[in-house]
Amino acid sequence: MLAARRKLPRDVASGPEAEQRVVSAIVEAILDQKLAPGARLVERELALSSGASRLAIRNGLLRLAQSGLVELSPNKGATIATCGPREAREIFDARVLIESSLLTTLSEKASEDDIARLDAFVEDERQAYAAGRMQDARYLSRGFHLLIADLAGNRVLASFLRELINKQPLLSWTGNGSRSCFCGNQAHSEIVRAIAAGDASAAVALNVEHLRELERQLIADRGKALGVEQPSSGEAKAIAERPPKRARALSTKGAFDWRAKRDAAGVLAGKTRGAR
Ligand SMILES: [Zn+2]
Numbered sequence: 001m002l003a004a005r006r007k008l009p010r011d012v013a014s015g016p017e018a019e020q021r022v023v024s025a026i027v028e029a030i031l032d033q034k035l036a037p038g039a040r041l042v043e044r045e046l047a048l049s050s051g052a053s054r055l056a057i058r059n060g061l062l063r064l065a066q067s068g069l070v071e072l073s074p075n076k077g078a079t080i081a082t083c084g085p086r087e088a089r090e091i092f093d094a095r096v097l098i099e100s101s102l103l104t105t106l107s108e109k110a111s112e113d114d115i116a117r118l119d120a121f122v123e124d125e126r127q128a129y130a131a132g133r134m135q136d137a138r139y140l141s142r143g144f145h146l147l148i149a150d151l152a153g154n155r156v157l158a159s160f161l162r163e164l165i166n167k168q169p170l171l172s173w174t175g176n177g178s179r180s181c182f183c184g185n186q187a188h189s190e191i192v193r194a195i196a197a198g199d200a201s202a203a204v205a206l207n208v209e210h211l212r213e214l215e216r217q218l219i220a221d222r223g224k225a226l227g228v229e230q231p232s233s234g235e236a237k238a239i240a241e242r243p244p245k246r247a248r249a250l251s252t253k254g255a256f257d258w259r260a261k262r263d264a265a266g267v268l269a270g271k272t273r274g275a276r
Helices: 013-030 043-051 054-066 085-109 112-130 134-150 155-171 187-197 199-225 232-243 258-262
Strands: 068-073 077-080
Touching: 013 043, 013 134, 013 155, 054 068, 068 155, 077 134, 085 134, 085 155, 085 187, 085 199, 112 134, 112 187, 134 155, 134 187, 187 199
Parallel strands: none
Antiparallel strands: 068 077
């Protein structure tokens, strides 16, 4: 392998910043579906492509393992985690609980500035979908739920929610980048109106309906990727339990551009990308 013969950069970076760079780049690659569930992460290749030290890589991988995005095993090393139907259900059940609490809190205390921020965010998201900027649109769709968490002001719940949302692409890997338009901009808009009206129960009900629809779409996308167009609910479980057919190992070349991703907001870092 060519990469194995290359020397490590002399000015390899260590410390929290380098670790965060590793974490952010891997999270971004998962969110962009550039790293498949089951893909191997080779420490030396990660060091070469990220410019981070081996120690920073290991610490970054440990953090990703703690959040369930990476699996570490003595035999296989580090691999991107895989998510089955049971985990999908657990993730969405957890999202319903956490987001219902956040929406109740926010509906009771949202200021005019909070509503203006939410309105502006939903408008940015609408424009991104309308212009066909799907990658931006998907970031904004995920960011909407994180913005609600930030505005509600519970940092612990916000952190849990961020970890759950980061795992979502692992549930719906299609291998060809074709995905449904997951997050309904219309649903977000209706949720903001309910928050603005101080109607917590409506905001919660709208969001629960929205999350269950999202869960159904993820299962349908997984079914399509595995070659079954429209799985019935009975088939969906069996389909989702099959491994993705195009799980691929990470190679340094062409996998993703570390340096381009270096300054991208890391969702794990607690930044709501695109939030203004
Ligand atoms: Zn949404």
